[in-house]
Amino acid sequence: MSIKEAQEEIVEEFSMFDDWMERYEYMIELGKSLPLIDEKYKTEDNIIKGCQSKVWVHAELEDEKLDFTADSDAIITKGIIAILIRVFSGQPPQEIIEADTNFIDDIGLKEHLSPTRANGLVSMIKQIKMYAIAYQTQIKS
Template sequence: MSKSIKEIQEEIVDEFSIFDDWMQRYEYMIELGKTMPLVDEKYKIEENLIKGCQSKVWVHAELENDKLIFTADSDAIITKGIVAILIRAFSNQHPADIIEADTQFIDEIGLKEHLSPTRANGLVSMIKQLKMYAVAYQTQLN
């Protein structure tokens, strides 16, 4: 059985708690960005760009077996790491669960407070976009 969003978020919080300083956490985020499922080049289109991000971030969603599968990419390595964390938490989950999901884990790993204001805004925009995809697909399921 696949893990719940909450279980995945707790794993992420645990992983980040291993690191003593933010340089290590940034390095870890960059590594996560390198391992994330990348969006297919054909989906790197205007409508898949996250609005409100300083760097370019593309997110694509597809419904498979009533679960949303996200792929993404970014032209900035830190941003790619941020979106990788979100995708890990929300991909392969039911749209209703994504809609209801709490994003408290972002605060628990201290991400928002260690991002520049523009990156923090981008993070909020990414979360909004993932939830908007979930709402759109949930509507199709009903």
């Protein structure tokens, strides 16, 4: 599945819910299904800077595609990172770098988060793209 297809699927899923309480509950469920990061990667190096809660993201390159694992100590944040991982994990670094993230606006996520969580969301996306840039450089060299 491409990044765009994953984004469209998420937008479609969120459109099934009438109110934001249902959407939050759905995000919490998504967070529970997140493939957990190995404890050894829960380090300072893998913490997303700019998040109010703790969020760890780890990336590994396999067959020229990035696989992400993550965890958070906050349930809503765990749901947010689960959405991002669903979109970007298993994708080539170049496609992650070039991907737009308008789907976040399409589901109304940013406007329904507190300012600190919205900043955290931006930081998570930035970190995922930074991993992609770093691994893209490795592939080319």
